[in-house]
Structures are given as structure tokens and as C-alpha cells.
Amino acid sequence: MNKxxxxxxxMPYFVISGKARREPIFTMPGICRLSIDNLVREVSGLxxxxxxxxxxxxxxERKDPYASEAYAESGIVSQAVRAIKAKVRRLxxxxxxxxxxxxxxxxxxxxxxxxxxxxxxxxxxxxGVDKKGTLEALARIALSHxxxxxxxxxxxxxxxxxxxxIRKILDKNGFKKVKILAYSAKFASAFYGPFREAxxxxxxxxxxxxxxxxxxxxxxxxxxxxxEIREGADMVMVKPAxxxxxxxxxxxxxxxxxxxxxxxxxxxxxxxxxxxxxxxLNAMRxxxxxxIITYHAKEIAKxx
Ligand code: PBG
Numbered sequence: 001m002n003k004x005x006x007x008x009x010x011m012p013y014f015v016i017s018g019k020a021r022r023e024p025i026f027t028m029p030g031i032c033r034l035s036i037d038n039l040v041r042e043v044s045g046l047x048x049x050x051x052x053x054x055x056x057x058x059x060x061e062r063k064d065p066y067a068s069e070a071y072a073e074s075g076i077v078s079q080a081v082r083a084i085k086a087k088v089r090r091l092x093x094x095x096x097x098x099x100x101x102x103x104x105x106x107x108x109x110x111x112x113x114x115x116x117x118x119x120x121x122x123x124x125x126x127x128g129v130d131k132k133g134t135l136e137a138l139a140r141i142a143l144s145h146x147x148x149x150x151x152x153x154x155x156x157x158x159x160x161x162x163x164x165x166i167r168k169i170l171d172k173n174g175f176k177k178v179k180i181l182a183y184s185a186k187f188a189s190a191f192y193g194p195f196r197e198a199x200x201x202x203x204x205x206x207x208x209x210x211x212x213x214x215x216x217x218x219x220x221x222x223x224x225x226x227x228e229i230r231e232g233a234d235m236v237m238v239k240p241a242x243x244x245x246x247x248x249x250x251x252x253x254x255x256x257x258x259x260x261x262x263x264x265x266x267x268x269x270x271x272x273x274x275x276x277x278x279x280x281l282n283a284m285r286x287x288x289x290x291x292i293i294t295y296h297a298k299e300i301a302k303x304x
Contacts, residue, residue, distance in 0.1 A: 004278075004285045004292070006050030006304050010094065010260070011297035014198050015039055015058045015080045027194035028269055031295055033059065036076075036083045044088050049301040053092040055154065055293055056080055057199055060102050066110060066133075067102035071140035078148035085149040094152040094181060095145040097138055097166070106203040108157040108211065110134045131159075138162050139169040146175040152234075156183040158211045160227075167232035181260060182233035185221040185247055188212035191240045191266030198265065218247055225251050238289070240264040242280055245287040252288025261289035268295040274303055 014033040016023065021035035034042060043054055058076035060069035069075050077095050084093055100108045112128030134157070142153040153170075155162045163182050170178050188209040196202040213221050225236050236255070238248045239262035248261050261284045271277050277296050284292050294300075 004282050004304055006297075006301040007052055008285070008291050009051055009281075009297040009301065010053040010055050010291055010293040011043075011046060011051055012055040012057065012293060012295060013039055013042070015056055015076050017059075017061050017076055025194070025198045027197045028265055028295060029272075030299070031198070031268075033198065036080050039080055040083050040087050043084060043091060046091065046298065047088075049298060050304075051297055051301055052090060053094060053291070054084075055094045055096060057096045058101065059199060063102055063104045065104060067099040067137055067141075070099060070102040071137065071144045073144060073147070075141075075144060078144050081145060081148040081150050092151045093149070094154050095150045097141045097145065097153050097155040097162075098157045099134070099137060099141075100157075100201040100203075101199045105205065106201050107206070108208065109159065110137055131161075134159050135161055135165045139165045142166040142178075142180075143169050143173055143175070146170055146173070146178045150178065152179045152181050154181040154183060154237075156186065158183065158186050158213070158224075161231070163228045163233050164231035179234040180232060181235045181237060182228040182231075183239055183262070184225040184228040184233065184236040185238045185244075185251060186212055187215045187221070187240065187244065187247075189215070189240050189243075189264070189266070191243065191264045193266050194269045195265035215244075218250065221247055222250060222254060225255060225257075229255060229257055234258065235260055235290075237262055237293075240267060241284045241289070241292065242267045245283060248284060248287040248289055258290050259288055260291045260293060261287075263292055263294035263296070265295065271296075274300065278303060 016033045023033040110130040110133040235258040237260040241261035241263045
């Protein structure tokens with residue numbers, strides 16, 4: 001195993017509209033939502049720290065049932081990618097491809113009309129999912145990000161068929177070189193709490209346990225990884241990381257495929273000490289992660 005270096009880390013960012021905005025996120029000390037001007041300035045300084053990869057999440061101005069701002073040409077993430085690509089060289093830009101921040105109900109899916117109900121019991125996804133509409137929306141988002149200049153798109157909706165649908169639309173439109181980082185083993189987790197505040201994406205009814213993976217069902221997680229590799233993923237992911245080191249290990253052993261671990265918001269928020277952070281990130285590496293997505297990236301890079 002190679003010890004962790006800054007180039008193995010990916011720094012996530014939350015992008016908002018407007019100018020000169022920098023909004024602290026209460027649940028994630030040190031992390032801010034940034035408007036595009038501030039984001040460009042911020043990422044320009046990453047290279048000198050040895051970090052050359054970022055992951056972008058966007059907060060739309062308006063949410064609707066179709067997540068339309070997610071794939072609009074003027075969507076916040078696409079605007080951010082264009083601005084970064086115009087100013088910053090040799091930075092790999094990864095974009096999160098999902099619907100939850102863009103739908104009014106906060107789910108990672110397009111729902112069939114008429115079945116929205118606050119009476120849905122927690123954990124039961126009894127409302128109708130528009131499967132075809134969801135896959136189409138995810139593919140359109142990925143294409144819009146590719147058109148803006150994204151190097152890698154990262155579908156995180158845990159929707160069956162999402163990687164295949166995205167690969168197909170990218171290839172058809174001349175984006176064979178754009179890669180796919182698939183959130184293949186994404187577990188239903190309490191560690192996402194701070195992120196949902198950051199992105200204002202807490203589901204308005206029900207929860208995501210209907211589609212995110214059961215933490216005890218590693219077999220299913222491994223199967224999903226295999227399926228998304230066959231559908232054309234260039235790299236797969238295990239998320240969260242710290243409480244799922246065994247899964248990282250198993251995925252790496254079984255598939256010997258490029259692997260990312262997502263050190264998520266809840267893990268970030270509970271760890272303030274540099275030595276603890278380094279030991280934990282190195283554990284993810286030792287378990288088998290090739291790259292680690294972490295909000296600590298910028299701060300911890302100099303300690304590596
Ligand atoms: C959903 C998404 C989530 C994260 C990234 N993309 C989680 C969720 O709310 O289901 C979590 C990241 C984090 O907690 O840092 N598309």
C-alpha cells in the first residue's frame with residue numbers, strides 16, 4: 001500500500017448563485033457554500049497544496065417536481081464548471097449527478113404525480129417512482145455537465161440502470177472521454193445529516209432507505225458494484241467510508257477496480273484533530289480506496 005498523498009484526495013464544494021457569497025454551514029465547521037466567483041478563487045489555490053480534483057454540488061434557485069434546474073444549460077453546476085474551466089488549468093472537475101437538491105420533495109427520484117403523501121411511513125417508499133423519467137433526468141444532468149466541461153460525472157441517485165443510461169447519452173453526444181464515477185455502494189446512513197443541511201436536501205416525507213443500501217446487506221452492495229462496472233463505470237465508490245472499511249476492503253478484493261471512498265459530512269463533523277483525521281484517511285486507503293473524497297482535503301493536504 002502507498003501512503004496517502006494530496007493527489008489522492010478530492011475536495012467537495014457547494015455552489016450557490018449570486019456574487020461574493022460565502023455562507024458558513026453551521027453543521028460543517030470551516031465549510032461554506034460559495035458563489036461562483038469565490039469558488040473559482042478558492043479552487044485556484046488548491047494546486048499549490050497538491051490537490052487536483054474537486055467534486056461539485058449545486059444549490060438551485062428554485063426546486064420543482066422535475067428537478068429542471070439540474071439539467072438546465074444555465075444550471076448552477078454547469079455555470080460553475082464553465083467558470084472554473086475558463087480560469088483554472090489542470091484541475092479535474094467531478095460533478096455530482098442527482099436530483100435531491102433540485103426536487104421540491106427532496107428525493108433522488110422523479111415521483112409519479114398524485115401519490116405524494118406526507119402519510120408515507122418512514123422507510124416505506126410507497127409513492128410511485130417514475131423510473132424512466134428519473135433515468136432520463138439523470139442522463140440529461142450528466143450530459144449538461146459534460147457540455148459545460150466536466151471531466152467526470154458522478155451519479156449518486158442509487159437508481160438501477162443510471163450508469164448505463166449516462167454512458168449511452170454521453171457516447172451518443174461525443175463525450176466518450178468523460179468518465180463516470182459511480183456511487184455504487186451507497187448505504188442508508190445517519191452520517192449524511194450535515195450534508196443535507198448544507199444542500200437543503202432533507203426529504204420532505206418518507207426517507208431514502210427505500211433506495212439507499214441496507215448497511216447489513218454487503219452482498220447486495222457488492223452486486224451493485226459489479227453491475228455498475230458492467231454498465232460502464234470507470235471508478236466505483238463506497239459511501240460512507242469510516243464505518244464501512246470492511247466494504248471498501250471487500251469491493252477492492254473482489255473487483256480490483258479503481259475505487260473511491262467518500263468520507264462523508266457526518267464523519268467530517270465529528271473529527272477535528274489532525275492526527276485522528278490522518279489515521280482515519282490512511283485506514284480508508286489501507287482498506288483499498290484509491291482516492292478519498294473528503295471535506296478535510298484542503299486543510300489536511302499540507303500534513304501529508
Ligand atoms: C445524495 C448525496 C448524499 C451525499 C452526497 N450526495 C447523501 C444523501 O443525502 O443521501 C452525502 C455526502 C455527505 O454526507 O457528505 N445525492
